[in-house]
Amino acid sequence: xxxxxxxxxxxxxxxxxxxxxxxxxxxxxxxxxxxxxxxxxxxxxxxxxxxxxxxxxxxxxxxxxxxxxxxxxxxxxxxxxxxxxxxxxxxxxxxxxxxxxxxxxxxxxxxxxxxxxxxxxxxxxxxxxxxxxxxxxxxxxxxxxxxxxxxxxxxxxxxxxxxxxxxxxxxxxxxxxxxxxxxxxxxxxxxxxxxxxxxxxxxxxxxxxxxxxxxxxxxxxxxxxxxxxxxxxxxxxxxxxxxxxxxxxxxxxxxxxxxxxxxxxxxxxxxxxxxxxxxxxxxxxxxxxxxxxxxxxxxxxxxxxxxxxxxxxxxxxxxxxx
Numbered sequence: 001x002x003x004x005x006x007x008x009x010x011x012x013x014x015x016x017x018x019x020x021x022x023x024x025x026x027x028x029x030x031x032x033x034x035x036x037x038x039x040x041x042x043x044x045x046x047x048x049x050x051x052x053x054x055x056x057x058x059x060x061x062x063x064x065x066x067x068x069x070x071x072x073x074x075x076x077x078x079x080x081x082x083x084x085x086x087x088x089x090x091x092x093x094x095x096x097x098x099x100x101x102x103x104x105x106x107x108x109x110x111x112x113x114x115x116x117x118x119x120x121x122x123x124x125x126x127x128x129x130x131x132x133x134x135x136x137x138x139x140x141x142x143x144x145x146x147x148x149x150x151x152x153x154x155x156x157x158x159x160x161x162x163x164x165x166x167x168x169x170x171x172x173x174x175x176x177x178x179x180x181x182x183x184x185x186x187x188x189x190x191x192x193x194x195x196x197x198x199x200x201x202x203x204x205x206x207x208x209x210x211x212x213x214x215x216x217x218x219x220x221x222x223x224x225x226x227x228x229x230x231x232x233x234x235x236x237x238x239x240x241x242x243x244x245x246x247x248x249x250x251x252x253x254x255x256x257x258x259x260x261x262x263x264x265x266x267x268x269x270x271x272x273x274x275x276x277x278x279x280x281x282x283x284x285x286x287x288x289x290x291x292x293x294x295x296x297x298x299x300x301x302x303x304x305x306x307x308x309x310x311x312x313x314x315x316x317x318x319x320x321x322x
Contacts, residue, residue, distance in 0.1 A: 067134055078295055096119065245277050
C-alpha cells in the first residue's frame with residue numbers, strides 16, 4: 001500500500017510537471033506573480049493617447065527609479081533585482097513599446113528614437129518629474145536617448161551592458177550577426193536555448209515547465225521581434241557612430257556602468273568606449289563570471305552596487321533597510 005501511494009504521488013507530480021500547455025501556463029503565471037509579490041511590484045497599465053502600456057510599480061515616498069529591459073525582453077527581467085533595492089524608492093519597470101504585455105503593431109516603427117518617445121509619453125502620463133533611469137542592453141540606449149532629450153528630468157543614468165556597436169572588440173554575437181546569423185530569430189525551442197546561452201554565463205535556475213512557457217512566449221512573438229530588430233538596425237544610432245557619440249556627449253548627469261566580463265552579446269571592452277565618450281561616468285563595475293543580464297544573473301550584487309551609487313545623488317532620505 002505504501003509503495004502504491006508513493007507511486008501515485010510521483011505519477012501526479014510528473015503529470016503536473018510535464019502536463020498540458022495550460023497547466024504549464026498556470027504554473028508560470030503563479031511563479032511570476034509570486035516573484036512580483038516578493039519584490040512588492042504591482043502589475044499596472046496606463047492609457048496614453050488611446051494606447052495601453054504595461055508596467056510594474058513599487059510604491060515609495062523617495063525618488064523614482066525607472067528600469068528598462070533589453071531588445072525583445074520585458075519588464076519582468078528586473079524582478080529579482082528590485083528585491084534588493086532599498087525600500088523608499090519608487091520603482092517602475094516598464095515594457096517598451098512593442099514589448100512584453102504591450103500591443104504588437106506591425107504598422108508601427110520601433111526604432112530607438114520611437115521607443116524613447118513612447119517611454120517619454122508614459123512617464124509624462126504617470127507624472128514623473130525626475131527619476132533615476134537605468135536600462136539593460138537596448139534599454140540602456142533608450143535610457144541615454146531619453147536622458148539626452150530630457151536632461152532636467154534625469155538624476156542619474158545607469159547602463160547595464162548597454163547597447164553599443166563600436167566596441168574595441170566585437171562579441172561572438174555581433175560577429176555572427178555580421179555574417180548573416182540573427183540569433184534573435186527564434187522559431188524553435190533549440191533557437192531559444194541558443195539565445196539564452198548567449199545571454200547568460202551562469203543562467204538562474206528555472207524549472208522545466210516555466211522554461212517551456214517562456215520559450216513558447218518568445219517563439220510566438222517572433223514576427224514582432226524581427227520587426228523591432230529590423231527597425232532598430234535602420235536607426236542613425238546604429239548606422240552612424242558620429243550620431244551616437246554626439247548624443248552621448250550631451251549627457252551631463254552622473255553615470256553608472258556595470259558589465260559582465262563574460263558577456264557574449266556585447267563584449268566587456270564596450271566599457272572603455274563608454275568611459276571615453278560619456279562625459280560623467282562616475283562608477284564602473286565589472287562582474288566576474290557574469291553574462292549580458294547582470295540584474296538577472298547576479299541581482300543582489302548588481303542592486304547593491306547600483307543602490308550605493310544613486311544614494312549619493314538623492315535629495316530625499318532613503319533607508320537602506322529592505
